[in-house]
Amino acid sequence: MKIDKIKITFKNDFVRIVERNNVKNFNSLVDWIEMFNNSENVSLLTLSGKELGSSFSINKNNIKSIEII
Incomplete structure (x- = not known):
């Protein structure tokens, strides 16, 4: 299964x-x-967006749920 979208x-x-x-x-x-x-x-984890300035970080302490959609 190829994962294309994730909902955080x-x-x-x-x-x-x-x-x-x-x-x-x-x-x-x-x-x-x-x-x-x-x-x-x-x-x-810091994720780098393909557009300039679109990076963001995720921290396990701030996550309520993660779903593959």
Whole structure:
């Protein structure tokens, strides 16, 4: 199964949809999610958008849920 979109819901109820074609290191996010779901220790992950200035970070302490859509 090829993952193309991921929905991240933060604890403040902000929702971000991350699409494969908009993020340079999308595979790093998929790996991070697998480790997060397996209760492994994950660190801060910064995702780089393909547009200048569109990077953002995710921290396990701020995540309410992560879904593959």
